[in-house]
Every structure is written in C-alpha cells, then in structure tokens.
Amino acid sequence: MMSRLSDCGSFSGCCGEDSSDVFSGESTADISSEEVVSWPDDSIASCIEDERHFVPGLDYLSRFHSQSLDASAREESVSWILKASKPYYKFQPLTAYLAVNYMDRFLYARRLPETSGWPMQLLAVACLSLAAKMEEVLVPCLFDFQVEGVKYIFEAKTIQKMELLVLSVLDWRLRSVTPFSFLSFFANKIDPLGTSLGFFLSHATKIILSNIREASFLEYRPSSIAAAAILCVANELPSLSSAGNPHESPETWCDGLSKEKIVRCYRLMKAMEIENNRKNSPKVIAKLRVSVRAASTLMRPSEEPYSSSSSSSLSSPCKRRKLSDYSWLSDDNSSSE
The missing domain is CATH 1.10.472 (Cyclin A; domain 1)
Known part of the structure; x- marks a missing residue:
C-alpha cells in the first residue's frame, strides 16, 4: 500500500499569473456585452500573434500520420483527462484543455520511453495536475488524481518528478493562449x-x-x-x-x-x-425468428459452457500495477524529437 504524501498545492501559482480573462463557457454570468466591446482589437491580435508559442510545431500532426507517435495512445490519454476533469472532479473546461495542451507540447519536444503504456499515463496525470494548479481553487492531492480506470498507480513523488520534467520542457510557460x-x-x-x-x-x-x-x-x-x-x-x-x-x-x-x-x-x-x-444514433436490429434447440442437445455431457480458467479471467478485474523504474524522469540527455 502506497502512502499519500503531503503534496497538496505543490507548484501552486508557480507562474504567478492571473488567468481569469480566459473564459470556459461556465462563467458566462459575469460577462457583459459592454465588457466585450471595450476589449481593444489590438489586444486580441496580440493573442493571435502569441498563440504560436503555445502550440506544438507544424510537423507534430505528421508524426501521427507517420506513426512515430501513437494517435490511439494520445486519444486514450485525452479521454482520461476529460473523464477525470469533468465527471469526477468538476474542473473547468479550460483545465482539461490546458492539460491536453501541456501533453501535446511535451510530446512534440520530448520523446517518451514508450509511445503508449505507463509513461503516457504518468504524463497525463502530471499535466492534469499542473493544469488544475493553474486554474482550480481546490486541487486534489497528487495521489487522488489517479482515478477513472487508470491501469497503473504512481507514488506522489513520482508524479512530482514528472511535473518538474514537464515544467522544464515547457520552459514554465503554463499560461497558454487557448x-x-x-x-x-x-x-x-x-x-x-x-x-x-x-x-x-x-x-x-x-x-x-x-x-x-x-x-x-x-x-x-x-x-x-x-x-x-x-x-x-x-x-x-x-x-x-x-x-x-x-x-x-x-x-x-x-x-x-x-x-x-x-x-x-x-x-x-x-x-x-x-x-x-x-x-450515437440508435441502431435498429431486425428481429429474426430463430429456432433454438435445448442447450443440452448442442454439447456433449462432458462439455461446460466455460472452463474454470476462462471464467476466472473474465471475472477478475484489471489490476493496477505499481512501477518503480523512473530513471528517465531525471535524464536530461534523453533523445527528443
């Protein structure tokens, strides 16, 4: 059993920047048309100019096409971030978007030891934790981020190491244009x-x-x-x-x-x-009239519907594994793409 470390609030306010001007769609009551009109066009144009600094490079998408990066692994990680953000912790949409943004920018700049599996899960957990610390008032402890069907479980200190690696790769630029x-x-x-x-x-x-x-x-x-x-x-x-x-x-x-x-x-x-x-549309399946003989006539007396081994494998839940080899987290000389 892993112990929970006192990690709540680590890196909290690390950039010292207020991001209250970024609206998630759930705080619309505080926005009036007069306030929107008062925004100068040049400030929005400045955001458009700066946004290129907060997205992966132009060849990032081509890496998925060439399969040097696993698109299905990315999709699985994004799905987990969305599930953990909204249904479980009720985070703002901006928090989920930032977590995915951090993950994509990291993957563009740094190669993981594996393109899928536990390194991707560790990266997703760390990115969601950093995004929550940027945008949320109440931030769960690091250990508690590991929800919604994760396959592996990490100690808080391991997630903290991954957070530091993400911060280093992103040059601490967390207040992204979205x-x-x-x-x-x-x-x-x-x-x-x-x-x-x-x-x-x-x-x-x-x-x-x-x-x-x-x-x-x-x-x-x-x-x-x-x-x-x-x-x-x-x-x-x-x-x-x-x-x-x-x-x-x-x-x-x-x-x-x-x-x-x-x-x-x-x-x-x-x-x-x-x-x-x-x-998502409901599928209509035509009803067929089928004559079914008794099950006893379709199998030999010695046969069982399921063997004991298959039955146990079907009923046993997927076990989350504890990993211990994270030496690459502190290896600054790892190859990058």
Whole structure:
C-alpha cells in the first residue's frame, strides 16, 4: 500500500499569473456585452500573434500520420483527462484543455520511453495536475488524481518528478493562449448585442472539447478553432445563421485571422458532428425468428459452457500495477524529437 504524501498545492501559482480573462463557457454570468466591446482589437491580435508559442510545431500532426507517435495512445490519454476533469472532479473546461495542451507540447519536444503504456499515463496525470494548479481553487492531492480506470498507480513523488520534467520542457510557460481566450470576442462579432452570449460560450465550449481527442485539429491554432466553433454555434440559431456563414469574412473580425484556416476547421467540425451523430444514433436490429434447440442437445455431457480458467479471467478485474523504474524522469540527455 502506497502512502499519500503531503503534496497538496505543490507548484501552486508557480507562474504567478492571473488567468481569469480566459473564459470556459461556465462563467458566462459575469460577462457583459459592454465588457466585450471595450476589449481593444489590438489586444486580441496580440493573442493571435502569441498563440504560436503555445502550440506544438507544424510537423507534430505528421508524426501521427507517420506513426512515430501513437494517435490511439494520445486519444486514450485525452479521454482520461476529460473523464477525470469533468465527471469526477468538476474542473473547468479550460483545465482539461490546458492539460491536453501541456501533453501535446511535451510530446512534440520530448520523446517518451514508450509511445503508449505507463509513461503516457504518468504524463497525463502530471499535466492534469499542473493544469488544475493553474486554474482550480481546490486541487486534489497528487495521489487522488489517479482515478477513472487508470491501469497503473504512481507514488506522489513520482508524479512530482514528472511535473518538474514537464515544467522544464515547457520552459514554465503554463499560461497558454487557448480557444477560450477568443470565444467572447468572436461571439460579439456575430451577436453585437450579446443577447445569446451565454449560449455561444457554452455550446462553443462543448464543440471544442468534443473534438479535442481528434488529432486532425492539431493542424489549427486556437484562434481558428475558436472562430470555427463560434460559426458552428451561429448556425444553430435561426436569427444568426446568415451571420454564421464561414465563407463571408470571419478573417475581418481581427488582424491575424486566416479565412482559409477557419473555413477548413469549420468543415472538419461539421464533418465530426455528422460522424458523432452517426455513431450515437440508435441502431435498429431486425428481429429474426430463430429456432433454438435445448442447450443440452448442442454439447456433449462432458462439455461446460466455460472452463474454470476462462471464467476466472473474465471475472477478475484489471489490476493496477505499481512501477518503480523512473530513471528517465531525471535524464536530461534523453533523445527528443
């Protein structure tokens, strides 16, 4: 049995920066249309200019295509972060997004000993812990982050070592520019009166998080993702659907936006929406009339439906393993991609 160390609040406020200007979609009551209008365009343009410093390099997506990075392992880690963030700990959407952002930036800069398995799980736990310490008021102890079906369990000091490695690789740049930095400003461009601001923020947030598992979105920067999500929401509102046409001029919302990128990201979101609806739609299975003979006539007297070994393997839960070899965490000379 592992002991729980007194690790609550480690690295708390490590950057000493206030990120209250990044809205997650769940704090819309404190945002008024007057406040959005008062934001100068050049401050948003500055965020667009800075966002390139908080995303992986342009060749990051190609590594998944070439299978030098495991896209399924990334998807599994992102799914775990989302489950642990919202259903379990009720974290803000921004916290989950930041955790995934830290993980992607780390994977771009540093190669893990394995592209899947326990190193990826340790990285996901450390990134979620760091994101929570940046954004949440109440942060669980490190040991308690290991929830929602993890396969391995780590001591708190091991997670702390991984946190330090992540901080080092990211150069302590944790206050990232995210799509949530732009949502309110872009929503105001379509809905200047702010009558549907809450709807825009909450639904755009859902769209962004529902697509975060898909590696294809790594091609787009936060501003393009935010603009595309706002356009998707506008198309859900009959009174604003005409203003939500991505082929009009979303690039005029602010300097630095790319119409081509926004349109492509918008199309990908719509395609993913169709695909998700198809997967989630109830399947109707035709009823067939089948004549079934008694089970006793289909097997020999000596046969059993399940052997004792198969029965035990089916009933036994997956055991979480304790690992002890983490020497690579302190190896600064490890190869990187």
